[in-house]
Amino acid sequence: MHETMVAQSLLATITTEAKKQKARPILAKISCGMLNDVNEEILSFAMEAITKGTRCEGVKIEVEHKPIRGKCNKCKKEFAFEVASPVCPECGSNDFNLLPDEPLVLEEIEFERE
Amino acid sequence: MYKVNIGRKILSANEEYANENKRFLIENKKLCLNMISSPGSGKTTILTRTIKELKDKIQIGVIEGDIQTDLDAQRIKATKAPAIQINTKGACHLSAAQIHKALANLPIEKLDLIFIENVGNLVCPSAFELGENGKVVVLSVPEGDDKPVKYPAIFAKSKALLINKIDLLNPSRDIDFDIEKVKNDARKLNKDIQIFSLSAKSGEGMDKWYDWLIKGIEKTRNS
Ligand SMILES: Nc1nc2c(ncn2[C@@H]2O[C@H](COP(=O)(O)OP(=O)(O)O)[C@@H](O)[C@H]2O)c(=O)[nH]1
Ligand SMILES: [Mg+2]
Ligand SMILES: [Zn+2]
Numbered sequence: 001m002h003e004t005m006v007a008q009s010l011l012a013t014i015t016t017e018a019k020k021q022k023a024r025p026i027l028a029k030i031s032c033g034m035l036n037d038v039n040e041e042i043l044s045f046a047m048e049a050i051t052k053g054t055r056c057e058g059v060k061i062e063v064e065h066k067p068i069r070g071k072c073n074k075c076k077k078e079f080a081f082e083v084a085s086p087v088c089p090e091c092g093s094n095d096f097n098l099l100p101d102e103p104l105v106l107e108e109i110e111f112e113r114e
Numbered sequence: 115m116y117k118v119n120i121g122r123k124i125l126s127a128n129e130e131y132a133n134e135n136k137r138f139l140i141e142n143k144k145l146c147l148n149m150i151s152s153p154g155s156g157k158t159t160i161l162t163r164t165i166k167e168l169k170d171k172i173q174i175g176v177i178e179g180d181i182q183t184d185l186d187a188q189r190i191k192a193t194k195a196p197a198i199q200i201n202t203k204g205a206c207h208l209s210a211a212q213i214h215k216a217l218a219n220l221p222i223e224k225l226d227l228i229f230i231e232n233v234g235n236l237v238c239p240s241a242f243e244l245g246e247n248g249k250v251v252v253l254s255v256p257e258g259d260d261k262p263v264k265y266p267a268i269f270a271k272s273k274a275l276l277i278n279k280i281d282l283l284n285p286s287r288d289i290d291f292d293i294e295k296v297k298n299d300a301r302k303l304n305k306d307i308q309i310f311s312l313s314a315k316s317g318e319g320m321d322k323w324y325d326w327l328i329k330g331i332e333k334t335r336n337s
Binding site: 002005006009010013017021026030034035036037038068083086094095096097098101103104105106107108109110111112113 | 117123124238242266270271302303
């Protein structure tokens with residue numbers, strides 16, 4: 001739901017990079033933790049709206065959601081946490097801590113020369 | 115076609131303000147809690163009752179976030195506590211820059227505790243750090259006992275969970291709400307979360323919440 005703000009921030013970074021590259025951005029790859037609640041479809045829609053008529057018009061967005069990770073206090077294993085089965089997949093213990101969620105990161109941009 | 119690696123955080127502007135707010139709170143040794151819930155779970159009612167019942171012990175200031183109106187700030191000011199209203203004009207969450215400005219306008223030296231009442235929304239506010247010392251999620255009985263599973267982010271990130279409106283758990287009301295399920299599901303996501311079951315209407319259970327607040331204030335003061 002806060003995708004519009006994310007889109008504005010994203011557009012600023014992509015524009016700066018596009019000017020530097022003197023090229024047209026085609027695809028921006030983003031990653032974030034599951035708990036960031038950023039939806040690819042809504043973000044793409046927001047980007048489409050705010051890039052209209054700018055040099056970034058037509059840039060596609062891909063969001064990779066990284067799983068929530070936990071660390072078991074018993075066997076010390078790190079694992080991908082499933083809300084549906086909140087136990088350590090290694091030893092079955094329910095004594096674990098969730099690790100901090102991955103932040104929202106602009107990983108890479110694909111460009112096409114103008 | 116070619117690729118350029120960027121590897122930059124997208125919300126870094128918000129993060130910079132959040133860090134500045136955090137520094138400001140540490141320097142002034144003030145406790146600041148960010149209250150997050152769906153609309154209508156009882157945040158403002160909890161705050162007004164807390165302010166009134168603790169007024170001889172601690173001074174509380176409130177930053178109110180709403181999409182529109184200053185109704186909640188008026189409810190806080192009616193208790194004589196200082197309140198600042200932020201209107202987000204459509205945005206579904208408060209941002210750290212807005213809190214930065216509001217903190218500067220509160221009589222900080224007179225306060226022991228600052229509450230931020232975030233925009234009513236169980237999703238977006240959890241993604242925006244404001245520089246607070248902790249988040250408090252409020253879930254009220256009529257919202258249903260499946261919310262920790264459906265909205266894990268905010269339960270995973272909060273220091274405390276307030277289960278409000280327990281006066282409605284009366285069998286005559288015929289409400290299905292398994293309070294033990296809520297507690298278990300929340301603890302699966304966050305084993306350190308402090309859970310308080312209370313009613314801001316009847317006052318039941320508020321005392322343990324007050325004890326926790328006062329302990330938090332003392333810890334911040336002595337840090
Ligand atoms: N029965 C009951 N109603 C409550 C309680 N706390 C708040 N309410 C009511 O819930 C409604 C929404 O409360 P409000 O504080 O405005 O919620 P907010 O939107 O989270 O700030 C109001 O009508 C309150 O009177 C409670 O503990 N029990
Ligand atoms: Mg309110
Ligand atoms: Zn294990």
